[in-house]
Amino acid sequence: MRSRLADSLRHIWEEGSEVLQVPSDQFHKFLNQLEVRPVSPLAFSFYSDTVVAIEEDNLDEASRLLREMISLPAHSGGILVNELGDPQQDPIAQRYARLLLDPDSDDSLKFEIFPPPPEVAANCRRLIKEALDLMDAGDPELAAEIRALLREIVLAAGSLESKAMTFDGASAFMLWGAIIINANQPKGELTMVQMLAHESSHNLLFGFSADESLVENSPDELFQSPLRVDPRPMDGIYHATFVVARMHRAVKGLLNSGILSATQKEI
DSSP states (O other), X not given: OHHHHHHHHHHHXXXXXXXSOOOHHHHHHHHHHHHHSOOOTHHHHHHXXXXXXXXXXXXXXXXXXXXXXXXXXXXXXXXXXXXXXXXXXXXXXXXXXXXXXXXXXXXXXXXXXXXXXXXXXXXXXXXXXXXXXXXXXXXHHHHHHHHHHOSEEEEXXXXXXXXXXOOSEEEOGGGTTEEEEETTSOOSHHHHHHHHHHHHHHHHHHHXXXXXXXOOSOTXXXXXOSSOSSOEEHHHHHHXXXXXXXXXXHHHHHHHHTOSOHHHHHO
16 A cells, blocks of 8 residues: 555656645655655545545645645554544544544444543553454464554544444545544453454455455445445445454454453353
């Protein structure tokens, strides 16, 4: 994905360097780093919005987005766990909320997203560590895959109102490498194992679909889903079926490893 991003950015530069207001040295330094080291998932989001701006012939906006992209701090590697800022005040938090909980999606139309309370975020961080430690011990192959796919876990909070729609986790093609977790939802380390397996699997499929869709059906064509009561596009059914299988594989792997306690086996 980083290589594809670098190739596309080079093409943009070759075609538009004379009209884009972007520092050349800084742009090429970013490209060189992109080829050899991890990058913030935000880079993919700035790129995606840049493409839209160029298609709309808004070169000022495209230039601004590219400048923001190449100014991103270097990624330290591994999975960073960060807390969502206030989407009403923080433009980066607003970007995460916009892309990870797409208002154009039927799934997230009524979702609200907030910064997590400190104690809730601290508990979620603990569960993430315990889940990864558990997979390191019982299913190191899966743990390594998750670490290879994810660059950032964003902790957020959904509404606690009983009638409000909420979410467990979310991911987006345009924020490849990032997932968002509702810090209110996980009830234990095994729930977190399944959540990490679930959302990282979406990222795996996003990578596989970088060049073309995984299915040939139109997004407007709806089908009965084995996992949902409402009709779904085939791409959504494909994703849902795959990630559920990966969640099962994660739990089965830990069960087969023999490392789970009697209490954990009963969950």
